[in-house]
Amino acid sequence: MRSKIDPKSMKEINKRIIFRHLIESGPMSRVELVRKTRLANSAVWRIIQELEEEGLISRKDYLERTATKGATVFGPSKSFACSIILDIQVNQSIIALGFLDKTWKIVDSFETNGLEKFLAKTDKVISKLCNQDDVDKNRTVLSISIPGVVDEEGSILSRAPNLQWQNINLVETFSKYGLKVTADNDANLSLLAEWFFSxxxxxxxxxxxxxxxxxxxxxxxxxxxxxxxxxxxxxxxxxxxxxxxxxxxxxxxxxxxxxxxxxxxxxxxxxxxxxxxxxxxxxxxxxxxxxxxxxxxxxxxxxxxxxxxxxxxxxxxxxxxxxxxxxxxxxxxxxxxxxxxxxxxxxxxxxxxxxxxxxTVFKGTSPSLVGCNVAAIESLFVSI
The missing domain is CATH 3.30.420.40 (ATPase, nucleotide binding domain)
Incomplete structure (x- = not known):
């Protein structure tokens, strides 16, 4: 007996397909999206309208490469930061904002300098960022890269030998900002970034x-x-x-x-x-x-x-x-x-x-920093 396809689930899947195409491939017209995804015209038009109303995409200037002269081109919105990036390294750590268009903006860099001083510094910077208009507590993810072993759920740092940190619940530590928190090992995030871009x-x-x-x-x-x-x-x-x-x-x-x-x-x-x-x-x-x-x-x-x-x-x-x-x-x-x-x-x-x-393809920045933003984007794909 054939199982019935849930129309609601199919709509969600199609929405993710369209959204992923726009993020991974860049701005496109609706005609191009129909051709690339093979979804019906009506489905693409409806999904584009939904994504635009939700502030996930926006109308862009016409790009010649669309090959659809005069068509409206849509791309990832930059109206909010999809991630606050915390790229922890042994000597120096970086805090940045990441966006859906795969770009990022470094906000601060500082000496990691022991757990207590590190947490005091990050609290000052992240608290200030959370008051900015481009940080949306419903959608912005606090994405953490750390040179240590993090559990499958991305919450517990069991050991970071070179930092001399261990048994830290990262989700609890950073939960006070009201953001979703996710963490992973720096090498894993670097490979994730390569997978996303290469x-x-x-x-x-x-x-x-x-x-x-x-x-x-x-x-x-x-x-x-x-x-x-x-x-x-x-x-x-x-x-x-x-x-x-x-x-x-x-x-x-x-x-x-x-x-x-x-x-x-x-x-x-x-x-x-x-x-x-x-x-x-x-x-x-x-x-x-x-x-x-x-x-x-x-x-x-x-x-x-x-x-x-x-x-x-x-x-x-x-x-x-x-x-x-x-x-x-x-x-x-x-x-x-x-x-x-x-x-x-x-x-x-x-x-x-x-x-x-x-x-790595990332010459001018830490690949793990890029991976933090990719992890946030992937998290957003699941939630829409």
Whole structure:
């Protein structure tokens, strides 16, 4: 016996289809939407009217690429912020506003500086934002990225080793603002952002994001879905064992962390590099480029360890794509050719052949920040 299709459910599904098309593909006319979605003219016209009345989309200027001369073009509204973004990193955190048109605006950046001072600073900034006209308490999501293990529901931070935070109920901590609160690991959000913006990840069955920061994080996509694991720790490549020296286990993070590499250079040269962590890394790379002996030794070891880590990732999940990003977003551009040569020596069984390695598409900002806004947009898709 055939089950009946609920007309109300079908209308909701069609509404989400139209809304997703406008966000992911940009402004379109109703004629274009009919052609792309194959929905009836009447359905598209009705849904567009509903979305416009709800303030989710607005009429845009005519765009030549619509190929429907004179047609009214609709796109995501910027009348409200779909997210307040809290991108937490070990040294520096960022608060931003995210919008449905996939843009964001950084509001403040500050030293993370311990949990108590961090919460005091964020309270001051978020409280002020909540009084702005573009923050809608019914629709704006407080979206949090954190370098730690967060549960499947996006509410409990069980452990963030490099921050020395643990067992924090993030939803309760930030509930006082009256916003929906969601949180995830920085690497997971980075991979979500890549999936949203990049066709190679969206079309891949398996992919991996290797997150370089004060520590090392990882996120894996299996059969097109980001996997978090039993307690949210899936993909935590940084805390796997890379080497055993004198009966001591050496984690991947110890060998690949950007902050640890910079610290080693400063200790061995007895000179402090200038700038923030990203700038210090760039300065160390410049030393390597001109043949500085200590930089050459450190980056030789660094690239050896990247190659070994990639081999372990490749042999474990055999992804189509491996992406590099985080505090530094050009690791592969700088070291890719060198790392490939080292992988070819290690790869006895040719399992690594055909993998696409690349840097994140987000060059000027933290990919986890972008992922926070994507998470808020995805949350809104479900609610309409």
């Amino acid at each position: 066709q190679d990840v969206r079309s891949a069955k398996n992919a991996f994001f290797l997150y370089f920061g004060e520590g090392i994080g990882g996120s894996l996509l299996i059969d097109g879905k980001i996997v978090k694991g039993r307690n949210g720790a899936a993909g935590e490549i940084g805390h796997t064992i890379l080497k055993v020296l004198d009966s001591k286990y050496i984690e991947v993070e110890e060998m690949l962390s950007i902050s640890k590499l910079v610290r080693k250079y400063e200790e061995r040269t007895e000179r402090n590099l200038r700038g923030n962590l990203t700038q210090k890394f760039e300065n160390a790379v410049q030393k390597w480029r001109v043949g500085d002996k200590i930089a050459t030794e450190l980056f030789e070891e660094f690239t050896d360890n990247i190659a070994t880590t990639l081999l372990n990732i490749g042999y474990t999940i055999n992804p189509e794509v491996i992406i590099f990003g985080g505090i530094v977003n050009n690791i592969w551009e700088i070291f890719g050719n060198l790392v490939i040569r080292k992988i070819e020596i290690l790869d006895k069984y040719d399992f690594m052949k055909g993998i696409n390695y690349r840097d």
